[in-house]
Amino acid sequence: MQKWVRNMKDLLHYTFFKWIILTIVGLASFLLLFSHVSPDTYNTRLFSVADETIRSPKTIVDERLSEAERERAAAEVEPVYQYRPEITENRTSLISSIYEFAKDFNQVPGEGEPSVDQPVSDDMLQNLKDALSEDVSENVTESIDDQTFRQLLAATDQGLDEAKNITIDQVERVMQEPFKQEEALGKKNQAADYIAQFSLNDSLLTASMNLARFAVVENNIYDPEQTEARIAQAVEAVEPVQILEGQVIVQKGYLIDRDVYRQLDALGLTTNETSPEPFIGLAIFSLLIMLIIHFHFSSWKISEETKGLYLVLVSIILILSMSLMKAAELIRELEILQVGYIFPAAMAPMLLKSMINTRVALIVTMIQALCASIIFNDMMTGAVNVEVSLYFLFSGLAGILFLSDSKRRTHLLRAGLFVSAANLLFLFSLTLIESGQLSAIDYTLFAVFAIISGILSSILTIGLLPLFESGFGILSTMKLVELSNPNHPLLKKILTEAPGTYHHSVMVANLAEAGCEAIGANGLLARVGCYYHDIGKTKRPHYFIENQMSGHNPHDHLDPQTSRDIIISHAKEGADMLRKYKLPNEFVDIAEQHHGTTLLKYFYYKAKEKGLDPSEEDYRYPGPRPVTKETAVISVADSVEAAVRSMKDPTPEKIKNLVESIIQDRLQDGQFNDCDITIKQLETLKKVFCETLNGIFHSRIEYPDFKKEERKKEA
Template sequence: MDFQAYISKIRTFLSFKVFTTLIYCILGLLLFTILYHNVKPETYDIELFSVADKTIRSPKTVEDEIRTAEARENAADQIDKVYVFKKEMAQNRVSLITSIFDFVKDTNYESNKIIDENTSDKKNEESVAITLQTRLKQLKTKLTENVSEDITSSISDQIFIALLETDGAELQKTREIVVQNVESVMNEKIREDGVEAARKAVADHLKTSGLTDELKSAAIELGKYAIVPNDLYDPVLTEERKKHAKEDVEPVKILQGQIIVQEGHLIDRETYRQLEMLGLLKSNPTIKPIIGLGIFVLLTIGSIYIYFSRMSISDEKKQNYLLLSSLIFICSIIIMKIIGLMEGDNLNKIAYIFPAAMAPMLIKTMINERLALMMTIIIASCGSIVFHDGISDTIDIEIAVYILFSGLAGVLFVSSRNERSHILRAGLLVSCINLLLIFFLLLIGGGQFTLTEYLYFGLFSVVSGILSSVLTIGLLPFFEAGFGILSTMRLIELSNPNHPLLKKLLTETPGTYHHSVMVANLAEAACEAIGANGLLARVGCYYHDVGKTKRPPFFIENQMNIENPHDRLPPETSKDIIISHAADGAKELRKHKLPKEIVDIAEQHHGTSLLKYFYYKAKKINEDIPESDYRYPGPKPQTREAAVISLADSVEAAVRSMANPTPGEIRSLVHHIAQDRIMDGQFNECDLTLKEIELVKIRFCETLNGIFHSRIEYPDLKQQKVISSDTAN
């Protein structure tokens, strides 16, 4: 995935404001990070377990976060687990036991009723056994269906059988005893670790209940089953109390002026930690330089923000320019930082080798001169911080002046025709300016330097200019390709007739190629007259009819000594062929990765205009044919260049069809075509004004008069030979 595609993918997830804000934030953060090392002051050189050579006091009041955290954790650890007594659980367990006895009673009643009906008064042991098993099964089924707990697997069948074999009075007595004991024990707090003791207490009480042995065993098992914890641990309430305990702890602070370590004392781990926390071991004794750097970064980002917010271009293009200029700026600052790190006793004044003109030249070439000038000032300011000779509270005005004038020279010497040779020449001129600046700065300061040092400084300045041009030439293609920037250099490269598409246009559609060149002459002259990009218009014209290479014979300029194929086709088919050349051309241009501006011109040069010839031809066949069926799909021209090319394309084709046109005929035709386009609304979506349209018409007429000027009619060559022969005789 290329850079443009990656940025487009990010844009799909982020809105314009979010993406733009993100760029500013990252730019500010990077700038602050790069310059931070150059503004932080030196501090104490202290090692762990060394002896302090002076008494060190805290320069400020700060919270000791580690000690505070420890104190809060200790306070939280003092809080015991919180238990909540659930009184309702006693009634719930009593209800459970009551339900068991009720189901036993109901089962016995139903079974006795069935026995009475089937066996009358005669009962034997076999029928009793069968009935008992049936009742047990019925009881367990009822308990399973009506009780949420799995009672049948927790209580043995023998208990249920004992209850089923008990008569009504004994069963009621057992029920009351179990309920009374369970309720008595469950009304007391029972935690997880006290469940067994509570169950033992219930069992002990039930052993002296006076029940039969079988019922006593059943009562004990039911009672033990009913006992569960009712004093439960509440983790939420526990954490809440721990949280309150932590909040009640006052922060542990190191007060301003407090002695951290006295002279002659050992610096242990705790003391070392406090010194580090206070910033006394991090080269940060005061935040004033950091605040100053923060203000500088805010001013820098603010200046860039104000500039881009006032640019009258589309949001997408504005974002591209912002990202491009930010990358160039950061690259320049990184190079500056690397050179700054190399500076030392052996490489004195190496800062003069910094390619100060690189960023301004790149920005002027790809964006505009105004932004390049502003970026020159910002880079010079950054250079005064990076190359300050290790003095934290000063800036180097000398290097700032050097970078400023070197960058301005780069902006001034890069011409409008940004070919590689022009950029290299600009770099050589920048080297000359740098050399003069070096001697100005060295001589005005009255410094005592040897001849060797003067040569070194001069060499650094010359290398700076050459390096600026070399880096500009080297980085330019990457930035152009990555951001889709259509620079003058790129346009000049695209105008080369050896480009594969232009060669294809010339060989396969020579008539279209000639037409494109003629339109280019008209469009370039007109665009320069109204202040538009004439070179873009010329190159756009070269490629605007590339789509005609798909079906060359169907376009009149390529029909040389052949029958017009449209004479044999219905108007609907002819219309589809003609209209498709705009979309075919755009598709072909995208395939060859031409810039978006060129593709847009190919797609927009007919706008939504009407194919009048085929439309009226179709109306002869069908009066109800809608006009919209014979219009180009558009879009209409979105830029002044596309609008001028659209007009030039029609004007050139119309004038070429005239036989020996006079200046008056040309002027009338140009006016008629322009008015027709205005009335058709073809210029409604671009910022071409009526005044500019008048200038375009004038320039069209001037150019066309120069092309179609009257010529001397030479006599026939054979006749001229006869005349010459007669004269000689």
């Protein structure tokens, strides 16, 4: 796979290659999610029997039932009436005016009884009616009959005054409480009955009773504005009637009546015509997945070759995860409640964290959770399952969190057990929050699904990790830890055949790891790479000073050119051995680059002393120069450790000067020109190397020879 990616990148520019891979991811997500957004349609007919149970694929408002509820709420609002006490005052004032006008036009002024022999003339009646029509706000002549006016005109002033007071009192008595229009007739008769109890002459009593009936009107008046306001408030308070997502519209075998058919039609389930909106939405969703991955890789400051490799790896794992979701979703045919919880949601995050980093694992966790909400939608196309999405998100985060120490394969299994526990707690908490009424069997299934999900995640991660590491040449933390095992054939070879070189490699590894961690590089890669960086010395171990235990140096008997070739060849020979044993390319690069193109000064100047006039280029390592921070740090650590070890009496000041001179020499020689290490990071390296070397080569206390002292005493 690594070779294929490299070949594709050689043929295509990185940008074009990236968009090809992203397009494949987008198309794969679209195709895998297609069936879950495509709305179901049914050839239903009115008054036919349903062939299957039909559920609502979405939540919509039932406009017809909602309108019926609004009409019902409006009809239940009671009309608003307002009591108006001023009506009583107005009506009594009107009655008082009628009596006063009658006094002005009556035919028997003064006291006494009217004469029944002399009827009221038509002129008098007309004059009274004209006056009442002209001087009062209400034309009472249309509501009061002429006989009543004649009876008033026939009464004396004293009788009119008495009748007026009685009539006004009784009208006020009746109208002191509010009443509506439908109660007015009863109130009119009530007022007349009250007046009938007084001692007035018959004609004046009859007239007063008629005037009382006229005066009494409704004083609790209908208020249309307040009524409309209350109706509007009641209508607004009505919640729309909804057809909820997942709601059963009609059960299998039941009749599709008008109401059911109307609901199916509102949901778009009565024809085979498919709306394009869900597919447009899915296309946008797939595009968003592509853009999320694109923006992450665009801001990632690594080489384009590594970006391309990681992009293909992320894409394969994401598509694999969605495919497994699709396979798990097919188990829904068994009608097991929330079978999606069995899916190993922590697998992809754990794989990516082990091989790449936490940030990529988090991004894929979120994308995976979003896709799960569509795939595990409880057989309701177009719906989303928020519960499963939260579960997948939580499970993935738990996998990332519990895999914080991923240096051994056993840590993956331990992380899977922790994920199972986290899944179990999350599911139960979610169920309790929703106050779900589940049976003991349902809770047992949830527990089994949660535990299987975590364990399956770790098992799949353990199984797939070597496959991806081998196929993509990924050097994960666990792989590095495995390669650091002294039982590896090459490490055993260097330990037995060149023990001095092995000790030197371990010392360099300590320095390089401390330096890399101080500048933000991969310390573990530097440490394990150091174990193998001088493996080429096992070809001729005794030609390197750290393995010359007897003090005999073979180079004393060789010419400078031969010695040069032997020393320089160990870098290339080491790289070839690492390739033969199929070790990671990073180790091969460290073996080839840890000397860069530095000058082999000792033999160069030895050749000069012999008068050979050597070329400086002939005594330089072939390189290439370090291209990564880790290799640059190792190259400095290798020289520093060898130089300090050769010092007779290392002191902190001497070590500091030596470290500074070596780093300055490498910098001036251009050995760091091909890597992105900075001057500031080199200053940090100086400080870290000095502290580490001072700890290794510290001064020791010279203890006295106690046996020698005892012998002196005995003598």
